[in-house]
Amino acid sequence: MKIMFKTPRQSPTTSPARTARVHFADLYAGYPGHPVLSQLSGEITRLTMTALVGPNGSGKSTLLGVLAGVIHPTSGELHCTGERQPAYVPQRGAVGDSLPLTVRQTVEMGCWGRRGPWRRLNGRDRTVVDAALDRLGVGDLAARQLGELSGGQRQRALIAQGLAQESDLLLLDEPTSGLDPEARERIEELLTALVADGVTVVQATHDLEVARRANACLLLQDGRLAGQGHPEEVLTTSALARIWQTL
Numbered sequence: 001m002k003i004m005f006k007t008p009r010q011s012p013t014t015s016p017a018r019t020a021r022v023h024f025a026d027l028y029a030g031y032p033g034h035p036v037l038s039q040l041s042g043e044i045t046r047l048t049m050t051a052l053v054g055p056n057g058s059g060k061s062t063l064l065g066v067l068a069g070v071i072h073p074t075s076g077e078l079h080c081t082g083e084r085q086p087a088y089v090p091q092r093g094a095v096g097d098s099l100p101l102t103v104r105q106t107v108e109m110g111c112w113g114r115r116g117p118w119r120r121l122n123g124r125d126r127t128v129v130d131a132a133l134d135r136l137g138v139g140d141l142a143a144r145q146l147g148e149l150s151g152g153q154r155q156r157a158l159i160a161q162g163l164a165q166e167s168d169l170l171l172l173d174e175p176t177s178g179l180d181p182e183a184r185e186r187i188e189e190l191l192t193a194l195v196a197d198g199v200t201v202v203q204a205t206h207d208l209e210v211a212r213r214a215n216a217c218l219l220l221q222d223g224r225l226a227g228q229g230h231p232e233e234v235l236t237t238s239a240l241a242r243i244w245q246t247l
């Protein structure tokens, strides 16, 4: 298994928007005694919104874990260009309601990777945290406990934590699932604005409308890639029928 991180070197003819932020080839990954992903080859193009789509259990979260570096492939190649570690925003349901954390403390945790074991924040970190709270519209909730928030508010706090990591690659696991249309739209608009600001965004989603609005799509079935490319080419009626009707 080969995992490589390298700083991108662009030739004069290479547009930065066209280069791969992550490239993987013949990738296998899973959990002890439970292989999930097999033979995955593909890429995440820089400065795009990529949607990971597939039925329950198809491996979307596992692939996000691999891209985030928290799940190590068992074999294959994973090449990451870029100097920063990805920022990973887990599923809202995976974050305990009873964690005794305020919204501000939750967002401050996004700075821990830069601050190391002592985790003492400096003035710049506090500015980054304030900016992330403001951008997600949760500044007025900063002193509230995470467990007291609505689903949409908690989701925005978690995305703010992702922003505080100041990465150019943001990975989100179902950021809009279970939210009302207004909250969903607000998060979608924010993610689109982040791409325009130079962030590469990858989100796992069950919402085919969200996936259709992405720039690229990876369609998973039973841990294998069933399609990749522009959503219009990947999420065809026949592909969706083939995958969902075999469940």
Ligand SMILES: Nc1ncnc2c1ncn2[C@@H]1O[C@H](COP(=O)(O)OP(=O)(O)OP(=O)(O)O)[C@@H](O)[C@H]1O
Residues within 6 Å of the ligand: 031, 032, 034, 036, 054, 055, 056, 057, 058, 059, 060, 061, 062, 063, 204
């Ligand atoms: N920690 C774990 N240990 C063992 N197996 C796991 C673990 N997490 C997930 N799995 C299994 O890996 C497979 C893929 O799960 P994964 O969560 O990646 O799918 P998914 O496409 O994100 O599903 P969903 O849409 O339901 O969130 C499933 O069979 C699941 O049961």
